[in-house]
Amino acid sequence: MSLEQTLNDDEKLAELTLEELQQLVGLVDYDASQDPFPVSGWDALVWVVGNATQTAHFFQSAYGMDLVAYSGPETGNHDHHAFVLTSGAARFVVTGAYDPGSPLADHHRRHGDGIVDIALAVPDVDRCARHAAATGATVLEAPHDLTDQHGTVRLAAIATYGETRHTLVDRSRYRGPYLPGYVARSSTFVRRPGAPARLFQAIDHVVGNVELGAMDTWVAFYNRVMGFTNMAEFVGADIATDYSALMSKVVSSGNHRVKFPLNEPAAGRKKSQIDEYLEFYGGPGAQHVALATNDILGTVDALRTEGVIFLATPDSYYEDPALRARIGDVRVPIGELQSRGILVDRDEDGYLLQVFTKPLGDRPTVFFELIERHGSLGFGIGNFKALFQAIEREQELRGNF
Numbered sequence: 460m461s462l463e464q465t466l467n468d469d470e471k472l473a474e475l476t477l478e479e480l481q482q483l484v485g486l487v488d489y490d491a492s493q494d495p496f497p498v499s500g501w502d503a504l505v506w507v508v509g510n511a512t513q514t515a516h517f518f519q520s521a522y523g524m525d526l527v528a529y530s531g532p533e534t535g536n537h538d539h540h541a542f543v544l545t546s547g548a549a550r551f552v553v554t555g556a557y558d559p560g561s562p563l564a565d566h567h568r569r570h571g572d573g574i575v576d577i578a579l580a581v582p583d584v585d586r587c588a589r590h591a592a593a594t595g596a597t598v599l600e601a602p603h604d605l606t607d608q609h610g611t612v613r614l615a616a617i618a619t620y621g622e623t624r625h626t627l628v629d630r631s632r633y634r635g636p637y638l639p640g641y642v643a644r645s646s647t648f649v650r651r652p653g654a655p656a657r658l659f660q661a662i663d664h665v666v667g668n669v670e671l672g673a674m675d676t677w678v679a680f681y682n683r684v685m686g687f688t689n690m691a692e693f694v695g696a697d698i699a700t701d702y703s704a705l706m707s708k709v710v711s712s713g714n715h716r717v718k719f720p721l722n723e724p725a726a727g728r729k730k731s732q733i734d735e736y737l738e739f740y741g742g743p744g745a746q747h748v749a750l751a752t753n754d755i756l757g758t759v760d761a762l763r764t765e766g767v768i769f770l771a772t773p774d775s776y777y778e779d780p781a782l783r784a785r786i787g788d789v790r791v792p793i794g795e796l797q798s799r800g801i802l803v804d805r806d807e808d809g810y811l812l813q814v815f816t817k818p819l820g821d822r823p824t825v826f827f828e829l830i831e832r833h834g835s836l837g838f839g840i841g842n843f844k845a846l847f848q849a850i851e852r853e854q855e856l857r858g859n860f
C-alpha cells in the first residue's frame with residue numbers, strides 16, 4: 460500500500476496533504492501485503508461521559524471541533540445521546556446515557572468519563588477478525604454489515620485492555636455522516652472572531668495504562684493479534700523521578716499512523732501516576748490522547764483563551780543549560796515555549812514540541828497532549844522526568860501522592 464493510497468476519505472475531506480500527514484503524525488511507507496492485520500488508520504475515539512450534551516459543547520467551544528452527526532431520542536435512540544465531532548482527520552463520538560437503565564450509565568458509574576472504543580479503520584474487517592480470533596483475541600462482535608440509505612458499513616469488534624475495545628470499521632462503501640442510525644447535524648456554536656479554523660488536525664497516539672506486570676502481555680497482544688511492531692522502549696529508570704516511576708513500551712501499526720504507548724506502574728517511593736489512574740478509572744484504560752497540530756503555539760493560545768488548563772512546566776526546565784544543549788535549534792525562541800509551558804524533545808530524526816492538559820473530567824484520569832512533530836518519531840522521552848515532576852505536584856495537591 461503506497462502512502463498516497465493510505466490517505467483516507469476523512470483526511471481528503473480535511474484537505475490534509477500527504478506531506479502534512481507525514482510531518483504531523485510521522486507516517487512511514489510499508490508493505491501491507493505482508494501484514495496479517497492491515498490497519499489504515501484511526502476511525503474514531505468513542506467516549507462515555509456523564510453529560511454528553513455538555514461534553515460535546517466543550518469539544519466544540521474549547522477544542523474547536525465541528526459537530527457532524529447525532530443520534531439520540533429524537534432519532535429513535537432512546538438509550539443514549541451520541542454526538543460525532545471532527546477536527547481535521549480526527550473523529551470523536553461522545554456518548555452519554557439517556558435511559559437511566561442504559562449500560563452506559565453503569566459504565567460511567569464505574570469508570571467516570573473515558574474512552575471505551577478506539578475504533579480503527581481497516582480495509583478488510585473479515586480478514587482482521589479471523590486473524591484476531593486465530594491468535595487468541597476476544598471477538599466481541601463478529602463481522603457484520605450495517606446498512607441504510609447511505610450505503611453499508613462493515614464492522615467487527617475485539618476486546619483490549621480493561622473494558623476498552625477496538626471496533627474495526629470498513630466504511631469504503633458508506634457515504635453517510637457516521638454510521639447507520641446517525642443523522643447529519645451541524646454545529647450551532649459560533650466561534651470567536653479571529654479564532655483558528657482548526658486547533659488540531661489528527662490523532663497521533665493513544666496511551667493505555669495497564670496494571671503492574673501487564674504491559675508486556677499487552678505489547679505481545681498487539682504484536683501477535685494486530686501485527687503491530689515495537690517502536691521504542693522506555694523502561695525503569697528512563698521514566699522515574701525520585702519518588703515515582705513507570706514503564707512504557709510503544710507499539711504501532713505498519714504505517715505508524717496508529718501508535719499505542721502502553722504504561723504500567725513501577726515501584727517508587729510514592730504512588731505512581733499510573734496507580735492513581737488505575738484506582739480512579741477502576742482498572743486499565745486510555746490515559747491520554749495526543750492531538751497532532753501544525754501550530755502548537757497558536758493552538759495553546761486558543762485553548763487558553765477558552766479556559767483550558769495545561770500542566771505547568773517549571774522555569775528551571777527552560778533555564779537548564781543541558782536542555783538547550785540537548786534540543787539545539789527549534790523553530791521558535793525558547794521564551795515562546797516557556798511562556799506556554801511547551802516541552803521540547805529531540806532525537807536522531809528531529810524534534811517535537813508537546814504539552815499536556817489537566818484531566819478532562821472530574822476524576823484524575825484521561826487528558827490530552829498536543830504534539831507538533833518536526834521529524835522526530837518519538838514520544839518525548841527526554842521530557843518524561845520534567846513532566847512527571849509536574850504531574851506529581853498535581854497529585855500532591857489532590858492528596859494522592
Ligand SMILES: [Fe+2]
Nearest residue numbers: 666749828838
Ligand atoms: Fe503522549
